[in-house]
Amino acid sequence: xxxxxxxxxxxxxxxxxxxSDAWNNPVAPEFQPLAVVKCFVWSRLSQEIVDGDKTAMVExxxxxxxxxxxVDEKDEISAVTDxxxxxIIAGRLRIEGPVQRKHTHLEAALKRIR
Numbered sequence: 001x002x003x004x005x006x007x008x009x010x011x012x013x014x015x016x017x018x019x020s021d022a023w024n025n026p027v028a029p030e031f032q033p034l035a036v037v038k039c040f041v042w043s044r045l046s047q048e049i050v051d052g053d054k055t056a057m058v059e060x061x062x063x064x065x066x067x068x069x070x071v072d073e074k075d076e077i078s079a080v081t082d083x084x085x086x087x088i089i090a091g092r093l094r095i096e097g098p099v100q101r102k103h104t105h106l107e108a109a110l111k112r113i114r
Contacts, residue, residue, distance in 0.1 A: 002104040002106075006039055008039050008082060009038060009039065009081045009082070010041070010063065010065070011033065011036055011081070012034045012035050012039060012074070012075055013033050013034055014032060014033075014075050015030060015031055016030050017029050017030040019041065031078075037070075038066055040064045040095070041061060043061050043062075044061065044067060061111075062108065063077075063108050065099075065103070065106040065107075065108070071112075072092065072099065073095055073098050075094075076094065076113070077092065077093040077095070091112060091113070092112070093111065094110065094113050095108045096109045097109055
């Protein structure tokens with residue numbers, strides 16, 4: 001049922017760095033490719049916020065994945081492509097918060113990393 005909607009592919013990466021440095025701070029993240037996962041990514045809301053001289057664009061992005069997908073909170077997506085490999089969404093996206101399990105798919109909130 002949901003398989004027909006998963007027309008995009010996410011290049012998922014996971015942080016493999018562990019431990020802490022000499023000052024007990026976490027070491028710098030080191031993201032390694034994990035898998036290419038079928039998905040569908042969309043934007044629910046996009047709005048511009050103006051505060052004096054500053055302008056910010058806020059976008060609420062979401063993604064659907066198959067139930068069996070190995071995606072986790074704080075994983076990152078390096079690119080979203082179509083089935084042929086053409087880039088649809090360039091740049092990095094982070095999975096924010098826990099991945100929600102629905103009846104037919106997994107759903108996650110995304111945050112663009114700049």
